[in-house]
Amino acid sequence: MDSVFVNGSVFDGQRYRPGWSVAVEAGRIVAVGPDLGPSRGAEVVDLAGGLLLPGFVDAHIHPMQGGLERGRCDLSPVWGRAETLRTISAYAATHPEAEWILGGGWHQPDYPGGAPTTTDLDAVVSDRPAFLVNADHHGAWVNSRALALAGIDARTPDPADGRIERGPDGTPTGTLHEGAMDLVGRLVPPTTHEEQVAALLDAQAYLHSLGVTGWQDAIFGDYANLSDSTPAYEELARNGLLTARVNGALWWRRDLGAEQIPSLVERREALRYPRLRAGSVKIMQDGVAENFTAGMLDPYYDGCGCRTPNAGLSFVDPLALREHVTALDAAGFQVHVHAIGDRAVREALDAFEAAVLANGAGDLRHHIAHLQVVHPADIARFATLGVTANMQALWAVNDAQMLELTIPFLGPERTGWQYPFGDLHRAGARLAAGSDWPVSSPDPLAAIHVAVNRQTDDEAPFLPEQSLDLTTALAAYTSGSAWLNHANQTGLLEPGFLADLAILDRDPFRAPPEEISQARVTATYIEGDRVFG
Numbered sequence: 001m002d003s004v005f006v007n008g009s010v011f012d013g014q015r016y017r018p019g020w021s022v023a024v025e026a027g028r029i030v031a032v033g034p035d036l037g038p039s040r041g042a043e044v045v046d047l048a049g050g051l052l053l054p055g056f057v058d059a060h061i062h063p064m065q066g067g068l069e070r071g072r073c074d075l076s077p078v079w080g081r082a083e084t085l086r087t088i089s090a091y092a093a094t095h096p097e098a099e100w101i102l103g104g105g106w107h108q109p110d111y112p113g114g115a116p117t118t119t120d121l122d123a124v125v126s127d128r129p130a131f132l133v134n135a136d137h138h139g140a141w142v143n144s145r146a147l148a149l150a151g152i153d154a155r156t157p158d159p160a161d162g163r164i165e166r167g168p169d170g171t172p173t174g175t176l177h178e179g180a181m182d183l184v185g186r187l188v189p190p191t192t193h194e195e196q197v198a199a200l201l202d203a204q205a206y207l208h209s210l211g212v213t214g215w216q217d218a219i220f221g222d223y224a225n226l227s228d229s230t231p232a233y234e235e236l237a238r239n240g241l242l243t244a245r246v247n248g249a250l251w252w253r254r255d256l257g258a259e260q261i262p263s264l265v266e267r268r269e270a271l272r273y274p275r276l277r278a279g280s281v282k283i284m285q286d287g288v289a290e291n292f293t294a295g296m297l298d299p300y301y302d303g304c305g306c307r308t309p310n311a312g313l314s315f316v317d318p319l320a321l322r323e324h325v326t327a328l329d330a331a332g333f334q335v336h337v338h339a340i341g342d343r344a345v346r347e348a349l350d351a352f353e354a355a356v357l358a359n360g361a362g363d364l365r366h367h368i369a370h371l372q373v374v375h376p377a378d379i380a381r382f383a384t385l386g387v388t389a390n391m392q393a394l395w396a397v398n399d400a401q402m403l404e405l406t407i408p409f410l411g412p413e414r415t416g417w418q419y420p421f422g423d424l425h426r427a428g429a430r431l432a433a434g435s436d437w438p439v440s441s442p443d444p445l446a447a448i449h450v451a452v453n454r455q456t457d458d459e460a461p462f463l464p465e466q467s468l469d470l471t472t473a474l475a476a477y478t479s480g481s482a483w484l485n486h487a488n489q490t491g492l493l494e495p496g497f498l499a500d501l502a503i504l505d506r507d508p509f510r511a512p513p514e515e516i517s518q519a520r521v522t523a524t525y526i527e528g529d530r531v532f533g
Helices: 063-071 081-095 116-123 144-149 179-185 193-209 232-238 258-270 318-330 340-361 381-385 400-405 421-426 443-455 471-484 513-518
Strands: 003-005 010-011 019-027 028-033 043-046 051-054 056-061 101-106 130-134 139-142 162-166 174-180 213-220 245-251 274-282 332-339 367-370 388-392 431-434 502-504 521-526 531-532
Touching: 010 028, 010 258, 010 513, 028 144, 028 513, 043 193, 043 258, 051 471, 056 367, 056 471, 063 101, 063 213, 081 101, 081 116, 081 130, 116 139, 116 144, 116 174, 116 381, 116 513, 116 521, 130 144, 130 162, 139 179, 144 179, 162 179, 174 179, 193 213, 193 232, 193 521, 193 531, 213 274, 213 521, 232 274, 232 388, 245 258, 258 318, 274 318, 318 340, 332 340, 340 367, 340 381, 388 471, 421 431, 431 443, 443 471, 443 513
Parallel strands: 003 043, 010 051, 056 213, 101 130, 213 245, 245 274, 274 332, 332 367, 367 388, 388 431
Antiparallel strands: 003 019, 019 028, 051 502, 130 139, 139 174, 162 174, 502 521, 521 531
């Protein structure tokens, strides 16, 4: 026996086991129970009253982007227009060698209509182009220099999959939504391989510090201004530096159709390492509600409460989506769909239903991520079709983005359909959980806190009837996401399973639910080896 974890409690991925211990040998769990004592030669790990649980698995995350933004102009911890501009100015002053000012994480509620302007950005960066993505990575803030380099003016049409924010005379004002980001993003100097490797290593270390031992990278491919991260992952895997377990979701190109499937199969077959595989395909079916590109069954409201003609976007034609998902399912791919609006969710479910009818039910573990607005008629379909609900719980709060940029434009009925995790669970849906970092914090405990409390601090809880109990929320972020990722020997603390573990400094089951987010990870293990703490 290599080590035994004692003097605390255990969450085994499904159940809370107060006072239990866990023994590990040769990277695997060999015993779990209430009466495990120290064994000769074994390291005794004192939990000091804390909680031992399976390592967290993030079911939807972008570590490369997160790592790069941590080393660039990182605006994610900054709130307010004035402070954001000061941060950009300071970064530009300390990086005179940078050809472009790159980074992101700015928060839409800090600007009228969620759209900052070239006027503001020009005031702090005018000597070179700037391209700064927002926190949700569905929009970019650019300065006049960048617009000029891209040749974007009042005569430039909106792309089919995006929108240029404009003034009354049609002049671009500095915010590019969705596919319009590419108009400038294609000019951004590519990130070097060395920069990608360094960013990925930094991201991996950061995630391990939060107890994360594995994830599904939601984009393996070129997206917006970022080049494919696959070569960096492969370098880490070849050199024994990839400690996390990673399943990559190969990016489905919207400008292509079924003709891309053979190349996706080739890429999947080429990516077979002990801790790296690419068994999933990611399809982005719509945008986001804040910029009115999330696909809705009924049109958005305007700020005055009147219906508009806009019901958002479907990036893939719904009938084509059914054909593509059916073909991907037949090719043995898990399909991972981004769906924010109720129409996009329904289109995804319809596609999965078509695949079941054509191919039969399998064990590919398809899932839909985000699930901001789900029509009540579609709740039960998740369990019926075997589609996992991949939740980003941290978003289900009454913050400024919800109160100012979402609720007024959804209207009261659809507001009540948001992030219905409780209803999905009660209807028998499988739950997995992820962060979408760097869109939001990758801290699993922060997300679990919101899943249970539907609030981050002292604001009013958001639709508290959709809350989850702590056991269900922890299971989603451990065994649920591990199962989703086909990491079948992880996610549970049972004899024979790999010893991917996290230790918390306290036992959240013994504290009030409003204190969940105060817990901290003190150590993280992968196959019994300590990777943090």
